[in-house]
Amino acid sequence: MLRLWVNRLPCQGLVGYPLLINSLKLRRPWNSLLTYMSIYSEILNRTGEGRLFPLPPLVPPARGNAPRHMYVSPEINELCNTGPWESTAWMSRCMVLRAALDRFTQGGVIPVASRPLSGAKHSYMRQLFRWREEVWEIRSLDQPGIRVLGRFADTDIFVALTWHKRADLAGPQSRQWRDAIVGCKTIWRNLFPSYPPKTGGSNAYPTDYVSGNTILV
Amino acid sequence: MRIRRTTSQGTQFLSETLAAEVIPEPKLAYFRARLSNRLHELVLATFLRAEKQDGLTRAELAKRVGRGPEQISRWFASPGNWEIATVSDLLLGMGYEPALSAIDLREDASPELGEDVSLASLNLAAANDPAIQPFSGLLGPTPSPTAAGALG
Numbered sequence: 001m002l003r004l005w006v007n008r009l010p011c012q013g014l015v016g017y018p019l020l021i022n023s024l025k026l027r028r029p030w031n032s033l034l035t036y037m038s039i040y041s042e043i044l045n046r047t048g049e050g051r052l053f054p055l056p057p058l059v060p061p062a063r064g065n066a067p068r069h070m071y072v073s074p075e076i077n078e079l080c081n082t083g084p085w086e087s088t089a090w091m092s093r094c095m096v097l098r099a100a101l102d103r104f105t106q107g108g109v110i111p112v113a114s115r116p117l118s119g120a121k122h123s124y125m126r127q128l129f130r131w132r133e134e135v136w137e138i139r140s141l142d143q144p145g146i147r148v149l150g151r152f153a154d155t156d157i158f159v160a161l162t163w164h165k166r167a168d169l170a171g172p173q174s175r176q177w178r179d180a181i182v183g184c185k186t187i188w189r190n191l192f193p194s195y196p197p198k199t200g201g202s203n204a205y206p207t208d209y210v211s212g213n214t215i216l217v
Numbered sequence: 218m219r220i221r222r223t224t225s226q227g228t229q230f231l232s233e234t235l236a237a238e239v240i241p242e243p244k245l246a247y248f249r250a251r252l253s254n255r256l257h258e259l260v261l262a263t264f265l266r267a268e269k270q271d272g273l274t275r276a277e278l279a280k281r282v283g284r285g286p287e288q289i290s291r292w293f294a295s296p297g298n299w300e301i302a303t304v305s306d307l308l309l310g311m312g313y314e315p316a317l318s319a320i321d322l323r324e325d326a327s328p329e330l331g332e333d334v335s336l337a338s339l340n341l342a343a344a345n346d347p348a349i350q351p352f353s354g355l356l357g358p359t360p361s362p363t364a365a366g367a368l369g
Contacts, residue, residue, distance in 0.1 A: 058230045059251065059325070092246035099250035108258035109265065111294050122295040141297045142250075215261050217294040 039153050039195045043071060046191055052159065053077040057102035067107035068156040068210065073187060076148065076160050093142065097163075100124070100140040101148065104158060111217045112206045123217045127209075128181060134197040135181050136209075139166075149184040151197035152209045159197075161187045231326035257296035259315065260307045264293070267311045282310040 046052040052071045061067065072080075080098040085091035103110060103124065113126035128135045128149075138160070140146040145166030150159050161184050169176045188197060200208030206216070234244050267273040275293070279286045292303060308314055 058247065059322075088242055091243040095243040095247035096250040099247050099254060102251070103254045103258070108255070109261040110258075111261065113294075122291070122297060124295065139295070141295055213262075215265060215293060217290055 037194070039192065042192055042195060043153060043157075043159075047071065050074070051191060053081070055081065055101060055105065055160075057105045058098065059102070061106045067213075068105050068158070070101060070105050070158045070160060071153075072101075072150075072160045073162065076163055079163055093144070093146075096142045097140040097146050097148070100138060101160065104138065107213060109213045109215055110210065112210065112214045114216045115202070115205055125210075127206075128177075132199075133181060133185065134199055135184050147180075149180055151184065151188050153192075153195075154198050155207075155209060155211050157198075159188070159191075161191075228326060231322055235323055235326050253296045253299065256304050257299065260304060261293060263308060263311055263313050267313075273311060278307070278310045282306045 043052060047054060052073065055070045055072045055077070078084075080094050080101060083091065085094060110125055111123040113123040115127060115131060117126075122139060122141055124139060126137050126139070128137055134151050135149055136151065136158070138148040138150070138158075140148070147164050147166055147169065148160050149162045149164070151161070153159050162180065164176075164180055169180060171177075198209060200206070206214050230244075234240055234248075237244075264273070264275075264278070275289045276286050279289045282289075292299065292307065304315065
């Protein structure tokens with residue numbers, strides 16, 4: 001833990017916090033700094049470093065503020081924001097995905113898969129099994145189907161980390177799915193080594209993750 | 218008072234879309250998907266209200282529209298195979314029909330406001346987090362997330 005902070009603070013200084021570092025050195029021993037950080041400031045740091053990107057909806061919600069927030073990895077930012085895309089058809093497909101991601105940040109009602117799963121196989125959002133791994137998928141069902149995997153940093157704050165074409169993931173128990181989940185967790189650990197994702201209790205599912213406007217299917 | 222709905226990225230996206238002589242196919246695709254999602258949300262929100270106020274169940278709704286409960290579950294899960302008739306049937310089954318109106322997107326495409334609501338909200342959350350109050354300076358200048366994307 002201590003080594004981690006020694007490594008990372010100089011990077012923060014490079015993006016504009018030199019005074020902070022000086023003041024921290026004067027005021028606090030290194031090992032007491034850990035208590036005073038939070039996942040929020042870590043997300044801000046990652047966005048400053050270009051390792052995460054905020055993804056507000058392209059057409060902002062009518063109530064003025066996005067009630068939910070999404071941060072995406074560079075690869076997802078490329079996919080649904082900056083490109084490049086290999087063809088106009090693929091770009092159009094990615095825009096349908098962007099509309100799906102914007103649905104989360106718009107704050108409207110979203111269908112979330114029950115735990116354990118009920119009969120509905122195509123809910124908008126689903127916590128992947130095993131639940132304790134805290135990996136979620138957002139499903140974009142147009143062809144080719146796309147799955148975006150990520151984790152909740154806190155209630156209503158989703159960090160989307162990887163994406164896959166559904167056809168590449170094969171069946172539900174496949175090695176490809178396992179690799180996708182492990183890959184998502186690995187990226188999270190690289191971004192937030194000191195912070196686990198948001199965890200939820202079974203009694204408050206899914207409101208521990210999404211505070212309102214959900215329907216279980 | 219109308220609340221202006223803008224972010225820097227959203228503003229540029231809208232203004233480029235509205236200014237285009239021919240709207241590019243990807244942007245058409247975005248708005249088609251957005252409409253589909255919004256109709257889906259409308260039906261789900263209406264059902265949640267009817268469920269709370271009137272005790273309507275999915276089984277009762279299924280019966281009223283002449284479908285099986287599993288079809289209602291599929292429809293609620295995703296708008297993938299919806300048709301306009303689906304929206305009409307489901308809302309009528311709950312005792313509603315949609316109120317339609319069109320909003321002028323040009324009002325939202327003004328470049329006046331440019332704050333990224335997502336980062337601004339996170340800054341606020343971080344600033345209000347008691348765990349980091351002693352070092353609130355860490356939040357300092359909001360890091361620039363990215364240049365506006367190719368989509369605007």
